[in-house]
Amino acid sequence: MYSFSDKLKNLNGTATREILKLTARPDMISFAGGMPAAECLPCDTIAEIASEILSGKNAASVLQYGQTEGRPELNAELVGYLSSAGITADVENIQVVSGGQQGLDLLCKAFINKGDVILVENPTYLAFLQIAKTYEARAIGVDTTADGLDLNDLEIKLKKHRPKLLYVVPTFSNPTGKTYTRENRESIIALCKTYGTVIIEDDPYGRLRYGGELVPTMKQLDKSGETVVYVTSFSKTVAPGLRIALCCGAAEIIRKVSIGKQGVDVQNPALCQMVIAEYLKRGYFEKTLEKNIAVYRARRDAFLAALDKYMPKDVKYNRPEGGLFIWAELPEYMDSAEILPEALEKSVAYIQGNEFFADGSGRNTLRLNFSNSNEARIEAGVKILSELFATKIKERNNG
Amino acid sequence: MYSFSDKLKNLNGTATREILKLTARPDMISFAGGMPAAECLPCDTIAEIASEILSGKNAASVLQYGQTEGRPELNAELVGYLSSAGITADVENIQVVSGGQQGLDLLCKAFINKGDVILVENPTYLAFLQIAKTYEARAIGVDTTADGLDLNDLEIKLKKHRPKLLYVVPTFSNPTGKTYTRENRESIIALCKTYGTVIIEDDPYGRLRYGGELVPTMKQLDKSGETVVYVTSFSKTVAPGLRIALCCGAAEIIRKVSIGKQGVDVQNPALCQMVIAEYLKRGYFEKTLEKNIAVYRARRDAFLAALDKYMPKDVKYNRPEGGLFIWAELPEYMDSAEILPEALEKSVAYIQGNEFFADGSGRNTLRLNFSNSNEARIEAGVKILSELFATKIKERNNG
The missing domain is CATH 3.40.640.10 (Type I PLP-dependent aspartate aminotransferase-like (Major domain))
Structure with a gap:
């Protein structure tokens, strides 16, 4: 009923914010978002x-x-x-x-x-x-x-x-x-x-x-x-x-x-x-940072180890030297946004990659956050995602 | 050297913010701004x-x-x-x-x-x-x-x-x-x-x-x-x-x-x-508010009493029932922005009224804040302003 500005009339909130609301569920293993670990907050x-x-x-x-x-x-x-x-x-x-x-x-x-x-x-x-x-x-x-x-x-x-x-x-x-x-x-x-x-x-x-x-x-x-x-x-x-x-x-x-x-x-x-x-x-900054880096390094390593162990080889991912994110590419024919609802149903969240492309491309990519889950949840979540992606790849290969 | 947006290229900060910087001087009696009394902060x-x-x-x-x-x-x-x-x-x-x-x-x-x-x-x-x-x-x-x-x-x-x-x-x-x-x-x-x-x-x-x-x-x-x-x-x-x-x-x-x-x-x-x-x-809100209202009422009353006592009768002002401000009108021929530097020199600050008009009019008006000065400073400041305005009126009447 209202006549909103051109700036906002077609903006309905980012997909991320909506996914982040879902990830507030305690059973959800969230690789979405970019939140620091609760344990690292001083x-x-x-x-x-x-x-x-x-x-x-x-x-x-x-x-x-x-x-x-x-x-x-x-x-x-x-x-x-x-x-x-x-x-x-x-x-x-x-x-x-x-x-x-x-x-x-x-x-x-x-x-x-x-x-x-x-x-x-x-x-x-x-x-x-x-x-x-x-x-x-x-x-x-x-x-x-x-x-x-x-x-x-x-x-x-x-x-x-x-x-x-x-x-x-x-x-x-x-x-x-x-x-x-x-x-x-x-x-x-x-x-x-x-x-x-x-x-x-x-x-x-x-x-x-x-x-x-x-x-x-x-x-x-x-x-x-x-x-x-x-x-x-x-x-x-x-x-x-x-x-x-x-x-x-x-x-x-x-x-x-x-x-x-x-x-x-x-x-x-x-x-x-x-x-x-x-x-x-x-002087708290440097001291706390050092401790936090140790936590995040361990989580990154656990995430990469789980990916190496479970992820089908058709899925590519990088090995970042820092930050909070791993970037993954599914085979070209796959669409991470289409698969996301199934992942959420299995209580694992990620962000679909096309959200990050100015031209809306990158539909086969996804962003995985490793800072906000402990090692056990990282392994469990990566296993679930890997199995889900493997099923999709298998369906395609059989179809 | 930079090419700024049309939105901001002609904006150079409000006069108010600049005046507020001056009023940080401890000797300044500031009727500018709209700050709550420091004593009222819980x-x-x-x-x-x-x-x-x-x-x-x-x-x-x-x-x-x-x-x-x-x-x-x-x-x-x-x-x-x-x-x-x-x-x-x-x-x-x-x-x-x-x-x-x-x-x-x-x-x-x-x-x-x-x-x-x-x-x-x-x-x-x-x-x-x-x-x-x-x-x-x-x-x-x-x-x-x-x-x-x-x-x-x-x-x-x-x-x-x-x-x-x-x-x-x-x-x-x-x-x-x-x-x-x-x-x-x-x-x-x-x-x-x-x-x-x-x-x-x-x-x-x-x-x-x-x-x-x-x-x-x-x-x-x-x-x-x-x-x-x-x-x-x-x-x-x-x-x-x-x-x-x-x-x-x-x-x-x-x-x-x-x-x-x-x-x-x-x-x-x-x-x-x-x-x-x-x-x-x-339940702190209502309790503290009641105490703060008593402080501000006393300051408003002191401000109005000082205005009644010192201000030349050619200067009009209202008697607000609440809030933080009194609004004053000088005779039509006076310009509050022109007089402001002299007031600041005498260590009293106010906001020139034309800043509040969409069309830049109201040059003979000014806004006076009463919340942020105690009764003694209010009386001293109003006296200084009154004498300054009286001098201007006299100059005009003699000229």
């Missing part, structure tokens, strides 16, 4: 910090309005946090945001007019595709290679569309778990610089490395500091429920992001900001 | 609740991802909270948002295409005018009377523009402190129903009544439940730093608001949501 530490903040002399200021850019104590810690990751930034280069998601949304708000093209990896983070829709942008996928983006395809599309933005998750990508090489990153930056395209480097997983060699962030490799805007979050490394993340980029861009945030929600809750500030200041 | 209660939540059995779930619509414990409390204010709502009618501001932003996102008209009271909440700009909407002001909106002017503009939205702050309005009569509210709803216009009733101040008779909210008077979307917040009654507010409206509208929020920031921090849920559940 409840005691945060309880201790929050209690000190709220009974301390600055308690009233934490409950009062504060500046949009971020709580000064947090922004000061973030300068150090970025510096320890090799990124040089000043306070004017940082905006605190409500989850990486808000950073992506505000960057689109700052740059995108209706009809503008945004280049993305194909496949890419599905929520970014949804954000692009709400800004009535055209998300166009760039082909990939084992090293990262296909540079020829990237240059063709930069030349053709002259896009304002390229969006990438170059480290332990969502959904594929892939990491771009240093050379690929440098070439992407050089190309984008030439065509005046700003790169959004979304890096929620970079700190979750379980093996292999560290690759510098694109933000580190962007010597001018003008081409890459870096978005990172404490959702995967501390606690998503606090909704603390940051954008780091040229002061001129960050100023627009701040103005966008003023109109949207004024500021992040100061209590959550102070919790992260103290968490960093007291 | 630090001890919130410290106690937060500590119990974070050491309780649901601590991990508070730090984990949750559903976009709102934490179920909070949404259940909000049904009761609204019911006690005479508003019948089910969970499907409620979306938790990050401050009333986000509710307004998401409602614009749900309804507004570039170029759409939004009717607003003239003057109105300045941040709403900024939000309208970010959606490239045309905000058109409706004339007012002592009773509320001028119904003739409203009907002419509804007929002419067929707007999707009318935005009003009908109770202790920001900026004027005015309250629409019940009859005026009923007529506005009937007219908007006829023309298919959705009313956004922004009500952050309604619970802060210091005298006079309770007037029903427009949401209560909207018998069909289809015309009015109600936005209210705990920023003025509990603590703005928690950023907890809600939208209440027809399920179809709330669903779009939820989808908009999914893309924007996924959810409010669960800790802040649980703090408000427990604050309501344990």
